[in-house]
Amino acid sequence: MNDVNDKLKIKSPSAGSPPGDGKGPASAQLENAGLSLEEQQLFCDAAPVPYEPYSPEFLERFHNWIRANSMWVLAFGTGCGAIELNPLMTSRFDANRFGIQMRPTPRQASVLIVAGYSSIKTLKRIIRSYEQMQGPKFVIGLGICTINGGMYWDSYNTIKRLDRYLPVDLYITGCMPRPEALLAGFMELKRKIKAGECDGANRYVKDFEWYKANQKKVIKKWDMPDYNW
Amino acid sequence: MDWGISIFYYLVTVVVVLVYGLFLYAFIAKTMARVQGRVGIPIYQPFLDIIQTYNKRTAVTHGVMFDLGPVFRLAGGLGTLAFIPVIYGSEVFGNFHFAGDLLLVMYFVFFGQLGMALGAGESGHPYASMGVSRGLAQMTAFEVPFALAVIAVFVQYDTASINEIVAAQQGSIYNWTLFTNPFAVVAAMFAFLGMSMYPPFDLVTAPNEIPIGPPTEYHGPYLSFLQTNRAIFAGAKLILFMNLFFGGATNLPVMMVKLWAIYMIPVLIGVAFPRFKVENSIRFFLGVPTLVGIMAVLYVQYWGT
Numbered sequence: 001m002n003d004v005n006d007k008l009k010i011k012s013p014s015a016g017s018p019p020g021d022g023k024g025p026a027s028a029q030l031e032n033a034g035l036s037l038e039e040q041q042l043f044c045d046a047a048p049v050p051y052e053p054y055s056p057e058f059l060e061r062f063h064n065w066i067r068a069n070s071m072w073v074l075a076f077g078t079g080c081g082a083i084e085l086n087p088l089m090t091s092r093f094d095a096n097r098f099g100i101q102m103r104p105t106p107r108q109a110s111v112l113i114v115a116g117y118s119s120i121k122t123l124k125r126i127i128r129s130y131e132q133m134q135g136p137k138f139v140i141g142l143g144i145c146t147i148n149g150g151m152y153w154d155s156y157n158t159i160k161r162l163d164r165y166l167p168v169d170l171y172i173t174g175c176m177p178r179p180e181a182l183l184a185g186f187m188e189l190k191r192k193i194k195a196g197e198c199d200g201a202n203r204y205v206k207d208f209e210w211y212k213a214n215q216k217k218v219i220k221k222w223d224m225p226d227y228n229w
Numbered sequence: 230m231d232w233g234i235s236i237f238y239y240l241v242t243v244v245v246v247l248v249y250g251l252f253l254y255a256f257i258a259k260t261m262a263r264v265q266g267r268v269g270i271p272i273y274q275p276f277l278d279i280i281q282t283y284n285k286r287t288a289v290t291h292g293v294m295f296d297l298g299p300v301f302r303l304a305g306g307l308g309t310l311a312f313i314p315v316i317y318g319s320e321v322f323g324n325f326h327f328a329g330d331l332l333l334v335m336y337f338v339f340f341g342q343l344g345m346a347l348g349a350g351e352s353g354h355p356y357a358s359m360g361v362s363r364g365l366a367q368m369t370a371f372e373v374p375f376a377l378a379v380i381a382v383f384v385q386y387d388t389a390s391i392n393e394i395v396a397a398q399q400g401s402i403y404n405w406t407l408f409t410n411p412f413a414v415v416a417a418m419f420a421f422l423g424m425s426m427y428p429p430f431d432l433v434t435a436p437n438e439i440p441i442g443p444p445t446e447y448h449g450p451y452l453s454f455l456q457t458n459r460a461i462f463a464g465a466k467l468i469l470f471m472n473l474f475f476g477g478a479t480n481l482p483v484m485m486v487k488l489w490a491i492y493m494i495p496v497l498i499g500v501a502f503p504r505f506k507v508e509n510s511i512r513f514f515l516g517v518p519t520l521v522g523i524m525a526v527l528y529v530q531y532w533g534t
Contacts, residue, residue: 051286070281091266106442107448132449134285229289
């Protein structure tokens with residue numbers, strides 16, 4: 001297992017990712033310009049706001065410990081990575097013992113796994129799912145294709161770097177990473193959550209304009225609200 | 230007795246049943262994991278899950294009924310528990326039992342599901358509506374054998390007071406309804422399979438078919454209400470079945486062992502059978518279990534003691 005860990009080189013995503021201005025959405029109300037007037041009435045147009053950590057520090061540390069030990073995973077199987085996720089729950093790997101369980105709905109999940117390459121079409125669904133999750137929420141990019149495109153580097157309809165569109169907390173590289181690598185990644189995510197280093201949901205809100213600009217640059221037909229509550 | 234003390238005792242009961250219910254859930258999950266050759270969840274995992282969901286930092290609402298859905302559900306669980314004497318003859322765990330409490334409890338058992346149906350309906354999610362319609366259809370079906378079994382108990386003991394029903398079963402194991410009227414117990418246990426949401430009757434919240442039914446849109450504090458209620462309500466239902474059919478309990482250890490044993494019945498059947506479609510489960514409940522229920526009523530009326 002240690003050898004595997006050494007070879008994995010679990011990376012921190014913050015290096016090299018250009019941040020936005022960190023000011024959050026420009027106004028409290030979103031334009032929702034992609035929707036027709038009739039549809040605009042149906043969707044919430046409030047902009048997301050960042051949340052503060054719990055005020056006494058030990059309380060935040062306690063909750064971070066809880067979050068790390070009760071990770072509810074929404075596995076977004078975009079590509080071949082989905083097949084590596086399934087064995088996690090079997091008796092050979094048994095992710096349950098680490099407090100990891102799969103949730104079928106984004107509303108209840110706290111960890112989003114983007115499992116492999118994502119085409120532009122799928123990115124739209126990933127964004128919707130991510131925004132419907134309730135904070136604090138964490139994103140794992142699984143496989144080399146979420147880091148630099150991998151074997152899809154020169155594909156015309158897949159994105160290359162996931163962290164230009166979503167705040168990724170942890171990458172697990174490989175093509176594809178085996179379930180052992182996934183478990184090692186989960187352990188690393190646990191360590192980061194406990195250390196209070198996973199602030200992705202707030203980063204997404206603070207750099208909202210930057211993320212939205214990137215997303216709208218690749219998704220030509222933007223027919224959904226600017227933030228999917 | 231003073232109302233203040235009664236309510237305090239009731240709160241003690243709720244905490245005991247909640248803690249026991251959560252540990253029971255984890256214990257069963259761990260047992261199933263061991264059977265499958267896994268380590269399984271830590272025994273305290275349900276507590277962490279409830280705290281984790283309760284302390285989500287953001288939440289969205291879909292309207293007033295959406296907010297009230299989990300409240301109704303929890304009220305259903307607490308209401309069911311409030312009128313069932315948990316331990317026979319105990320002052321602390323006696324709760325607010327009275328002469329006709331079984332009728333009220335019968336209502337409370339289904340109250341939560343109806344409230345939840347309203348809340349889930351307002352969430353607007355198609356899977357939630359599908360889950361609700363399946364759940365209510367299945368509930369209507371398994372209520373028939375359950376009601377027949379309870380009617381048989383009414384006739385047999387000539388009372389609608391749970392306390393008196395438990396009192397009549399004391400003395401010997403052969404005084405339990407299990408031995409005096411086995412048909413009623415079989416019919417009620419069939420209904421219990423439907424209530425307990427294990428296979429083959431778990432289509433309502435089947436995660437890989439309609440993720441995950443009525444609570445699809447529920448998250449954060451709403452979900453923690455539902456999780457809390459799952460432990461309390463499961464405990465209350467088990468206690469009701471223990472009181473009606475398995476002789477009740479005179480102290481806490483006996484109660485815990487009996488509840489575990491009753492809970493293992495749907496678990497063991499659940500691990501062995503695949504999932505029914507909802508039309509199959511309705512046909513099933515209206516078939517053999519209903520016939521057994523009718524036999525139970527006829528048995529106590531004409532041949533019973």
